[in-house]
Amino acid sequence: MSPRQVFQTLCRMCDDHCALNVYLEEGRVVDIDGYQGHPWNRGRLCSKGRAAVDLVYHPDRLWKPLKRTASGWQEIPLEQALDEIAERLRAIQQRYGERAVGVWKGEAVGFAQQEDLARRFIHAIGSPNYFSNDSLCFNGRWIGYSTVHGAWSVPDYEHARLVVLWGANPPHAHPNMTQMIMRARRRGARLVVLDPRLSAVARQADVHAPLAPGTDGALAWGLIQALLERGAYDRELVEGYSVGFPQLRAYAAAFTPQRVERETGVPAATLSRIAAAMAEASPAVVNYVGNGLEHHENGINNIRAVACLDALLGALDRKGGNRLAEGFPSNRLTLYRERPLTALSPIGAERFPVLYGMRRECHTMTAMDTILSGRPYPLKAMLLTAANPAMTNPNTEKVTRALGALELFVVRDLFLTETARLAHYVLPAASFLERSELHVHAMFQVVTLSRKLLSFPGVQDEYRFWHDLAHRLGAGAYFPWKDEEELTRWLLEPSGLSLERLAEHPEGWPYQPIRYEKWREQPLATPTGKVEFASRYLKDLGYPEIPEYRPPAYRSAPDPEYPFVLVTGARKLLFYHSRYQNIERFARAGRNPEMEMHPDDAARLGLADGEPVRVSSRVGTIQLPVTVTASNEILPGTVQITHGYRQANVNLLTPDDVFDPISGFPLLKALQVKVARADSAAAPG
Amino acid sequence: MRIVTMDPASCVACRNCEYACAFQQGRTFERRDSHIRVSFYPEDRVCIPGTCLHCEQPWCQEVCPAAAIRRDPVTGAVVIDAERCAGCKMCLLACPYGAIRFDSRARVARKCDLCGGDPQCVKFCISGALEFVEAEEAFAFRREGFDARLKELVSQARGGRR
Ligand code: SF4
Numbered sequence: 001m002s003p004r005q006v007f008q009t010l011c012r013m014c015d016d017h018c019a020l021n022v023y024l025e026e027g028r029v030v031d032i033d034g035y036q037g038h039p040w041n042r043g044r045l046c047s048k049g050r051a052a053v054d055l056v057y058h059p060d061r062l063w064k065p066l067k068r069t070a071s072g073w074q075e076i077p078l079e080q081a082l083d084e085i086a087e088r089l090r091a092i093q094q095r096y097g098e099r100a101v102g103v104w105k106g107e108a109v110g111f112a113q114q115e116d117l118a119r120r121f122i123h124a125i126g127s128p129n130y131f132s133n134d135s136l137c138f139n140g141r142w143i144g145y146s147t148v149h150g151a152w153s154v155p156d157y158e159h160a161r162l163v164v165l166w167g168a169n170p171p172h173a174h175p176n177m178t179q180m181i182m183r184a185r186r187r188g189a190r191l192v193v194l195d196p197r198l199s200a201v202a203r204q205a206d207v208h209a210p211l212a213p214g215t216d217g218a219l220a221w222g223l224i225q226a227l228l229e230r231g232a233y234d235r236e237l238v239e240g241y242s243v244g245f246p247q248l249r250a251y252a253a254a255f256t257p258q259r260v261e262r263e264t265g266v267p268a269a270t271l272s273r274i275a276a277a278m279a280e281a282s283p284a285v286v287n288y289v290g291n292g293l294e295h296h297e298n299g300i301n302n303i304r305a306v307a308c309l310d311a312l313l314g315a316l317d318r319k320g321g322n323r324l325a326e327g328f329p330s331n332r333l334t335l336y337r338e339r340p341l342t343a344l345s346p347i348g349a350e351r352f353p354v355l356y357g358m359r360r361e362c363h364t365m366t367a368m369d370t371i372l373s374g375r376p377y378p379l380k381a382m383l384l385t386a387a388n389p390a391m392t393n394p395n396t397e398k399v400t401r402a403l404g405a406l407e408l409f410v411v412r413d414l415f416l417t418e419t420a421r422l423a424h425y426v427l428p429a430a431s432f433l434e435r436s437e438l439h440v441h442a443m444f445q446v447v448t449l450s451r452k453l454l455s456f457p458g459v460q461d462e463y464r465f466w467h468d469l470a471h472r473l474g475a476g477a478y479f480p481w482k483d484e485e486e487l488t489r490w491l492l493e494p495s496g497l498s499l500e501r502l503a504e505h506p507e508g509w510p511y512q513p514i515r516y517e518k519w520r521e522q523p524l525a526t527p528t529g530k531v532e533f534a535s536r537y538l539k540d541l542g543y544p545e546i547p548e549y550r551p552p553a554y555r556s557a558p559d560p561e562y563p564f565v566l567v568t569g570a571r572k573l574l575f576y577h578s579r580y581q582n583i584e585r586f587a588r589a590g591r592n593p594e595m596e597m598h599p600d601d602a603a604r605l606g607l608a609d610g611e612p613v614r615v616s617s618r619v620g621t622i623q624l625p626v627t628v629t630a631s632n633e634i635l636p637g638t639v640q641i642t643h644g645y646r647q648a649n650v651n652l653l654t655p656d657d658v659f660d661p662i663s664g665f666p667l668l669k670a671l672q673v674k675v676a677r678a679d680s681a682a683a684p685g
Numbered sequence: 686m687r688i689v690t691m692d693p694a695s696c697v698a699c700r701n702c703e704y705a706c707a708f709q710q711g712r713t714f715e716r717r718d719s720h721i722r723v724s725f726y727p728e729d730r731v732c733i734p735g736t737c738l739h740c741e742q743p744w745c746q747e748v749c750p751a752a753a754i755r756r757d758p759v760t761g762a763v764v765i766d767a768e769r770c771a772g773c774k775m776c777l778l779a780c781p782y783g784a785i786r787f788d789s790r791a792r793v794a795r796k797c798d799l800c801g802g803d804p805q806c807v808k809f810c811i812s813g814a815l816e817f818v819e820a821e822e823a824f825a826f827r828r829e830g831f832d833a834r835l836k837e838l839v840s841q842a843r844g845g846r847r
Binding site for chain 2: 034179574
């Protein structure tokens, strides 16, 4: 038997960054399990982490650049591909202007330094058009929380006495959070789960309140009112460190338990039970908001209302509440100070000034329209890395048309995805085991260096790719570092930590001891430096000053032709958005894809579990099997389809013209649809 | 010896343990290959993980006519010797927890062997419901949880809030 070596690194199969033991034999990864030493996951791992082995050596993995030709894909050498891409980029920028080129960074390479490299590159070549998966994930919560607290606080599960999960299902979406929540419960904390579905985590909830999709804001206001009525709010925080309390109090008054019950379907008694639990446990209350609140017409204000609740409870930056994490001091890769380029009208900045203003994020849905219309200016080339918008952005039909209309479309990926098939050039990308980078676990204020364990000839890491292209385009001065290692050394400079020191600590380096109640000494990062129940910034942009509640359209203006409300995007344990569907072992592990439906609805339509159904919205139609759930697993009238399945892509149904007005996030979790048996004569044509 | 403890109050029936076990047994992620099984009863919102407890007086061992079941001297696990197993299924009948399954392809009985002392189900349990602990300390977490609640009640009764 050949000697087996073990190395520690961090997993990037999802965004949880669990610490791994990677076992190698003769330079080949043979197995992966959890590394005990890291405080984050304490040796535990989800099944995706182990399947990195399958991913790295997948028979369909791309190893050579592909160029689209009249007679199909042609393999070409890497240097030639980069030369040709640079040449065509230069020509497009000369002809249509610098801003005619965009980059699009996907979830699969993560955030932090990989994101900032893409941001740096596009500004270095003179265009402000940075796009990413964050046009429909994360930013909504970040914006909602930041307008109130100045940051998106992190849950302090370890000390919480009450955990309230809003539209979040950690076992499937952030698997490692599960053990933290369950540890808190073992110490006596209560768990409240607010979700139209009985999600995996709801199975252990002390209270599971299935509320109508998109009505979370009404529930949050109801809780605010209940706390105010009891006088159960943190006077010190509210009186000394907030603005807008009178407006908050006045608006909350209308949210009686009866009204909240009408809006949300949550019984008045449940509301008071949750309010009582909050008052009792305060300030050690974690409110954690998941992706479930972002994809709604009133998403941001619903999230803001929850953030207001945090402040009332005194949970903001208190032990066991929602903590303001302190960042790791590193050098900044982005060029927003050096080359802001805002005068070049970044795409979406005018329509969604908050998304651009707070996040420097261009809007991918607007980009599709821009590509197709050439207005307000031509967008002709896109460099896309680690994203699959042809599966994950709304309105697949339009996305496919738009990306297919680009003059130059370059995709970096491990596989020939639906998106890559639309490209002119597809470049083989490195997996997370083929790069080294800094990872920050903000919850513990620990920084860890992941380790490059594998390399394959012709497969570039992200840095090498941007570096090589920038040098070809005369922007080499912005990419002076020889390789990823040199870059990381530079990033580390302000921290005083050396690369060597970090490499010796696979268990991570605590960069800053955890402190609470920092708002006493330093202003919050809001415009007023205080908790903003009312936001002048939003008001000046024409939005409601306080997080007003608006019911979702399916409730305020229901369309009788589309009687069901479709929630999309509930996570599955073994898949991450459109990824890992090609892992054989995973594909065989359950029914994929499926539409979840309440048994009463199924009975009414005469549907048995597993039968094929046609689901139609005003955008499109798909067909897939129905899974008839237990009667408490989903609300009647609501159906759920997870995204990312090529056999039944739910984004063929989702509209790309209904948005949250503040974040520009698309409506993905409360769509009006109709459902029929697939073989029914009444099926739509 | 160390055993796998299971806490139904922490289990979310995510099935990572089943996947990990199936992977160990047959490099698949298929439930039928797993020695640990999680039962989920949605209407009652109850999740119950179940695997072998490696009894001190194993009923399966006592009933086995082929003497194929023995205790591993190193790990203390009750293990089946697939070579000796005659496929009679008596052990399946005897086990009060239903922890033994029949592999109809190989036509032998199969059960947990604690992965030779490094149980995979525990390493892939994301909720912490499974732990691999000394039998003497097993279920200490129950006491800790109970203590925590009691402590809180007592301190509240004494007028302390936190
Ligand atoms: S939760 Fe799973 S996929 Fe995500 S980082 Fe941890 S082991 Fe990897």
